[in-house]
Amino acid sequence: MQQVTSLPGDDSRPGWYHTSAARRPKPRHTGEKRVRWTIVGAGLTGLAAARQLATNFPDEEIVLVEAQEVGFGSAGRNAGFAIDVPHDIGAKDYIGDVNTAKLVLKLNTLGQNFLREIVAENNIQCQMSEAGKYQAAVEDRGIAVLEAYRSGLAKIGRETQMIEGKDLPEHIGTSFYKKALFIPGTILLQPSALVKGLADSLPANVTLYEHTPITGVEYGDEIVLAHDQGRITTEKLILTNNAFASHFGFLKGRLLSTFLYGSLTRPLTTQEQAQLGGKDVWGVIPADPFGSTVRRTMDNRILVRNSFSFNPNGRPNANYLKRYIKNHRKSFERRFPMLPKVDLEYTWSGAICLSENHEGFFGQLAPNVYGALCCNGLGITRGTATGKLLADWLAGKGGELTEFLLASPGPNSTPPEPFLSIGVNAVLKWGQFRAGLEA
16 A cells, blocks of 8 residues: 555634635544545535536435545645636737637636535525626736736737736735736635535435545555545545655655745724725735735735745744745735734745646546645636546546646656756745835
8 A cells, every 4th residue: 555645734724714614524433434435635526526516427326525624724725716717828919829819718617606606595695796806016027927918918819907006006905016917707715715615515315524634545446545544445536635645655746735825914994094094995916926916805914925945744833834824924015004003914835736837637537536726726617627527527628628638747756856856946035036016
């Protein structure tokens, strides 16, 4: 039996988790279980795959296994942007090949629509808002990015609005930015509340086990998943656990477990809301990819998210967390000098799975083993879409988007350790420094 070499173990203060409604976790698995379908990883991809598999195979039990508690892990730690439009940072216009960009738009929109339907049907309270997003710049280099992106989006038929700095306080309160590109279509939401609601509204033929970290796996005609209180024997295994798939023996040296850090303020008082001004709900993404993401939420908090680290074992590092809270405070004070007494109530880290060539994996990993992995920072929409499409593909259903995903070369190889960690962390450090005021 192959040992799983690293297990999730996220830090304890994720703001989205603690400010969303509490739920009772499903019991952990104990004893012996035999089933046809097992999914490992109850994030957005796993939840979508489980829901769609249950629809496609209504007379079969679908087992979904989560190492921690749903909503506590990486799916509940992102910035809460469900983005539809492509953003290829390797292309001059951030769109690249127009036909590919249109397929990416269709894929992301599929994920959005699937979530809209589930949230509406099950009355999931996750602060879902059709607010769009602002791509904002402070320096001339960032403004050039906005102009290029605007031209690229026009090629795929997306209308945008360029907003000058003098007009931005009417939108987002702060006058910190020189210019912003408003892009309608993005959904803003509370990510932990979303995944909690998705888990609690799964079809009846899905069995969810939480707090069940898999510690060993035996591959063959049947697959045995072992943990400290039992075993699950399954005919088909689906991995939706992103970078942790490498610890199950797949895509080794191809998945980059990168961490971003976020802080959430206490709720603003009525007076502070008036001092800030602007719209009640908005989200800003930086023109520079190493800059700060900022949001105002429905419950009147401010999110600041920036700073990166590469942790190859997929687990957070407490030293980074202590260091980067200072960055959050500085970024907040730059943007919101009118709110000098607003504390950061929660600070946390969250993993995103990246690849060097910005490609994910979709399809068969080995006999009886399948995966939808590595969303490259678009977990809400891309994870949801690929989870659904993988479940359909396993049921014999296909189409244009499925063929597009299957045709991907997948994540490419990276240098071996220790060169990988040295190189990636150097790139991250330089990128954060170069971001300048946008950090």
